[in-house]
Amino acid sequence: MAATLHLTCGLPCAGKTTLARELERRHRALRLTSDEWIRRLWPDGSDAEFDAARLPVEGVQWDVALRTLELGCDVVLDWGVWTRAERTRCREGARRVGARVELHFLDLPVDELWLRLRRRNTEAPPGTFRFGRDLLDRYALRFERPSPGELASFDPPREDRPAARG
Numbered sequence: 001m002a003a004t005l006h007l008t009c010g011l012p013c014a015g016k017t018t019l020a021r022e023l024e025r026r027h028r029a030l031r032l033t034s035d036e037w038i039r040r041l042w043p044d045g046s047d048a049e050f051d052a053a054r055l056p057v058e059g060v061q062w063d064v065a066l067r068t069l070e071l072g073c074d075v076v077l078d079w080g081v082w083t084r085a086e087r088t089r090c091r092e093g094a095r096r097v098g099a100r101v102e103l104h105f106l107d108l109p110v111d112e113l114w115l116r117l118r119r120r121n122t123e124a125p126p127g128t129f130r131f132g133r134d135l136l137d138r139y140a141l142r143f144e145r146p147s148p149g150e151l152a153s154f155d156p157p158r159e160d161r162p163a164a165r166g
Contacts, residue, residue, distance in 0.1 A: 002072075002098055002099055002100050003068075003069045003070075003071075003072050003073055003074050003075070003098075003099045003100070004027065004029075004074045004075075004099060004100040004101070004102055004155070004158065005065065005069060005074075005075050005077065005090065005091075005094040005099050005100070005101045005102070006020075006023045006027070006029065006074065006075065006076040006077070006102050006104060007077050007079070007081050007087065007090055007091075007101065007102070007103050007104065007154075008020050008023075008076070008077070008078045008079070008080065008081070008104050008106065009080065009081045009082075009087065009103055009104060009105045009106065009146065010080060010105060010106035010107060010108070011080070011082075011108075011110075011113055011136070011139055011140060011143055012080075012113065012117060012129075012131075012136065012139065013108075013113045013114075013116035013117045013120060014106035014107070014108050014113060014116075015106050015108075016078055016080060016104075016106055017033055017035075017078055019104055019106065020033060020076045020078035023076045023104070024076050027074045027076075028073075028074065029073065029074035029075055029076045030064075030065070030068050030073060030074070030075050030076070031075075031076040031078060032061040032064065032065060032075065032076065032077055032078065032079075033078040033079075034054060034057050034058050034061060034078070034079055035078075035129060037057045037061070038050055038053045038054065038057055039129075041053065041057070047129075047131075050129060058079060061077070061079075062077075062090075062093070065077055065094075066093060066094070066097055069094055069097050069098075069099040070097045070098075075099075077090065081103075082139075082142060082143045082144060083144045084144050084146070084150060087103065087146065087150070091103075091153065091154060100155040100158070101154055101155055102154055102155050102156070102157050102158070103146065103151065103154040104157075105146055105151065107145065110136065110137065110140050113136060113140075114133055114136055117131070117133075117136055
């Protein structure tokens with residue numbers, strides 16, 4: 001059975017990391033969440049440092065993901081994959097190493113995301129990336145929603161795998 005790359009797709013506070021943790025558990029997958037690595041490497045970093053670290057961290061995570069898929073293990077990339085180009089690059093790269101690719105698209109209205117973000121901004125642990133409604137609105141404008149045709153280019157979720165235990 002081929003390994004599967006699971007991509008979480010959506011804006012901040014859509015539930016991507018919660019879903020990524022569930023997929024990690026259910027499929028005994030390696031979960032790679034760039035925000036967690038960046039916070040660990042630069043715990044006191046500024047927003048600018050955090051943003052500058054994203055590409056190099058995700059580059060290393062992508063190398064690890066491809067090798068893990070080659071070894072036959074599932075991977076969950078918890079990046080958000082906001083653009084069609086990024087999703088295409090991930091899909092094509094994973095397929096080149098023989099993996100299936102599932103896109104888990106979490107699409108919530110911006111007002112709901114804002115309610116969740118306000119709660120996260122006040123309740124989250126130190127080191128959590130906090131921002132306001134103006135930035136959320138700008139992110140929403142930059143986000144490229146997957147079209148039905150693009151969604152169809154990914155593999156359907158496979159439910160035949162047993163859940164991990166314990």
